[in-house]
Amino acid sequence: MQQTPPPAPPLAGRRILLVVSGGIAAYKTPDLVRRLRERGAAVRVVLTGGGERFVTPLALQAVSEDTVYRDLWSLTDESAMGHIQLSRQADLVLVAPATANILARMAHGLADDLASTVLLATDKPVLVAPAMNVRMYEHPATRANLDLLAARGVGIIGPDDGAMACGEYGPGRMVEPLAIADHLIAWFAQRDAPRPLAGRHALVTSGPTHEAIDPVRYIANRSSGKQGHAVAAALAALGARVTLVSGPVRLTDPAGVTVVPVETAAEMLAACRAALPADIFVAAAAVADWRVDGAAEQKLKKDGGGPPALRLAENPDILATLSAPGPERPALVIGFAAETNDVQTYARAKRQRKGCDWIVANDVSPATGTFGGDRNSVHVIRADGQEDIWTDLPKTEVAARLATAIVDHFGNGKI
Template sequence: MSSLNGRRILLIVSGGIAAYKALELVRRLRERGAAVRAVMTGSAHQFVTPLSLSALTEDKVYTDLFSLTDEAEMGHIQLSRDADLLVVAPATANILARMAHGLADDLASTVLLATDTPVLVAPAMNVRMWEHPATRANMDLLRTRGIAVVGPDSGDMACGEYGPGRMAEPAAILEAIERALTGPDQPLKGRRALVTSGPTHEPIDPVRYIANRSSGKQGHAIAAALAALGAEVTLVTGPVTLPDPPGVRAMHVESARDMLAACRETLPVDVVVCAAAVADWRVADAADQKLKKGSGGDALALSLTENPDILATLSQAGEGRPGLVVGFAAETEQVVEHARAKRDRKGCDWILANDVSAATGTFGGDANTVHLITADGVESWPAQSKAEVGRGLAARIADALGPAA
């Protein structure tokens, strides 16, 4: 018996040239015993007809948010609640952007915003649109919220260009639907992970502090990726403007000493990833009151003292040491050489080195280029989004740790 037998799929068809593939997808789903109900955006009507979808689904096709009959009998919320999975195919750049930013101006986007049902998207668009920073940022945001993605593929496009952006073929989408309904592969289930993220703020006085330019995007992406693989994740984060990743226990701290205390409280864990950009120094004697300018124009002298070394502390051998300790080396020159030295000095197992000089845009940006340094050597990863770096690192961690006992 098919794993899709009796499962209920709500298919949302948006307005892309690949909409014709939705018809084949419906046919394959129905062959495997799935019940399919369809929602179409207004622009989808330019590519396929409601009649075609209705004939294949053997159900009404829903298009109008403001149909009083439908709102009385079913409603946009009930549409999603009646389904085991929502599938957006094709998922255009427009509907992905509306999903990412919580817009709800038609039936399709309202259903997607109102649902707590799992969602799978099959992106389809021109290669330039797919590679645009706005689309990449929207996709990263959707992934951190748990949206499953299949494709896109690379190939010739209707516009005459070649590259990534073609919607995945119906067979591949069907496989992704089966995976989404049978549950994701969770190789880290039963494992405990600790991730540090963001900057630390070291007070000078009640209104001023020493900090750095870290946004926390990389650390948060790693925490989300580990959680997606089934790990029980604690995220210890300095001050950031990012939302807490779903499925993660977050502990919010200010200073390096606060961060170390929170990390110690979380132990024991199987793996720790120190992605936070911890301030190396703090003011030895922070003022209790706001410091005032002197009338003579003399420069203010601050006495600094070193902060505790969180990575080195967690890397210390002995009972309770995590099985895998991963650090980050944010460098502006001789990136790999300095990171190798840092790994030896700190005693951690792995170091991810990245160039954070101003020209790279790494601090605060959405992309990163890292070098994974282990006892076996250096592995240079291609430039990619921080979400992709997080998923890549999580997969490597799962391979290194193996199944939980």
């Protein structure tokens, strides 16, 4: 009787480049290498000077059964541009532990040692497992660096809460090797899974518009663009080709997304029309309702005669225009309704008035901190009467749930 061969290990054939930076958690990396190799991965290590203070190259070489790379200026390794080869030969680059220092260097594109040069030169996915003192982790500079890296598509594993070598307690502990190995298994499984929106074009608007009063002043609103950018990133992650038409924001462009920067509502409408045809349109931008009719060509001055009279004209209605029946109308049109009171009532009326399929209503009254913040609470109202309520979630999670709902919509046979 022929025996069935055992199943392949979950990371069989995967090539992982492990960058070990200089934190106390580096002492766990020999165990991490061992766990990854037990699961079938081939692991090659880049060790920083700081990392070498906590773990020896010999230990990492013994468990990886491969050369440990340390020196950007190595005559032998760099004779064939070794840092470029290292950065391209792996399926995934993992930085563990990822100290505050190496995260800052990654965020700002520094490249003056082997590890930072490899990270800047790689064209492969990068995951980081942060490890540092809780105060360092919670410092605004570190948080900003992590946000910037996440916006560029870098995956973040952890950190965990717990006691630290310095005696403090809180978030900042590197995730344990077994959990990192499990995360990588799940990451590869998700990457290799079918991309349910592949072949579909999604058009997303984001941010405010700026309507000129004169060359130095404008009418706008408080939108940060965080929710619209998160929606674009979530749709791209599910395989859609995404065009993001964005008003002026202070955000990094989402990875894998085509960004069209605009300033005014008229420019936004023109860019949306130019991007058609699209299967999906998500109008997340907070477009100014009015513009100044005949903006001044020179700066308006105070001359003692009182403020100038501003004559306003109505801006084009982007959502209603793209919702209108016609051959280029996207199959699914989703609007956003930012309200400060009677949120659901106004949103239902707006959906009918604009002709869109769904409306995502959120409360942007000052007490909520929605405008400019990182969290949101929304009602998703659909033409068939179905409503979903998602309360106090990160904007990235709201985006992920909306993207999943879009997948379900098309999966139910909707064209």
